[in-house]
Amino acid sequence: MSRPRPDQQRLGLIGYGAFGRLAAQGLSPHFEIVASDPAGGDATATLAEAAACPIVVLAVPVHVVAQTVAAIAPLVRPGALVLDVGSVKVAPTKAMDAGLPSGVEVVGLHPLFGPQSAKNGIAGLRLAVCPVRGPRAACRVAAWCRSRLGLKVFLVSAEDHDREAAVTQGLTHLIARLLLAMEPMPTRLTTASFDRIMEAVEMVRHDSPAVYHAIERANPFAADVRDRFFALADQARAEIDKG
Structure with missing residues (x-):
């Protein structure tokens, strides 16, 4: 107190x-x-x-x-x-x-x-x-x-907040979690854009599991955003694989 x-x-x-x-x-x-x-x-x-x-x-x-x-x-x-x-x-x-x-x-x-x-x-x-x-x-x-x-x-x-946060927070934390799972990352031959991405990862690295759960599971709009993101990722991979 x-x-x-x-x-x-x-x-x-x-x-x-x-x-x-x-x-x-x-x-x-x-x-x-x-x-x-x-x-x-x-x-x-x-x-x-x-x-x-x-x-x-x-x-x-x-x-x-x-x-x-x-x-x-x-x-x-x-x-x-x-x-x-x-x-x-x-x-x-x-x-x-x-x-x-x-x-x-x-x-x-x-x-x-x-x-x-x-x-x-x-x-x-x-x-x-x-x-x-x-x-x-x-x-x-x-x-x-x-x-x-x-x-x-x-x-x-509240509805408009969650609709926007499903993108601005939901995608940030999702991408950060995937990049953290790929560590260790290279630190020598990095570009400015890569450094900015990793700065964003560092800002959420130590967030509690409860924060991640709230952003990804408690937001009623987050699932649709994730579905669209993964669908576009699959589409991009298919285009790359076709050559």
Whole structure:
């Protein structure tokens, strides 16, 4: 738990893995962070303490968002703002909307960065903000993140987010996994384009299996993108084999 200033609002952070710790680092200048980790990490607050804050951020894996929502629903205070930061948005936002009390505002977030890409700071990086519940909640969150954190903010529906992310994230992680399986790679006679590809691989090399699962399995549009990609790869191989 961060040391509070008298003027700081309390922010409950549920989930204290790699991204939860990054979130705590970035938000601690602005909030008193009350961090709880259902996975048993080194956060010190209880789930009830974190869920009782005026702002609650769910930084848990996508596949446990629904059960986390069920656990905090009796603990969240009326008027609170609850957000998630998962890599997909359709399923988590539906779970929050269905499972949280009616007096709670809900916004889905996807920071389009992680610990690797944010190692030099988050200013200028991208954030998707998905309205869920509360007429002005998403706009308030977007404006705050833009002005206080310096992020490039995009207001987008959960469906449109997942449709685009199935390409931009789904293909990136899929290709990276295949290239990692081909290691060791040559490092001497490389081209600039090859180096850029490997830089992208390095940015996702240490992502957890839960992140990969969410991007490839929990996104409802990812399977169609993969099918098209592999079909085009088969077509390209057939054309090469024909000579």
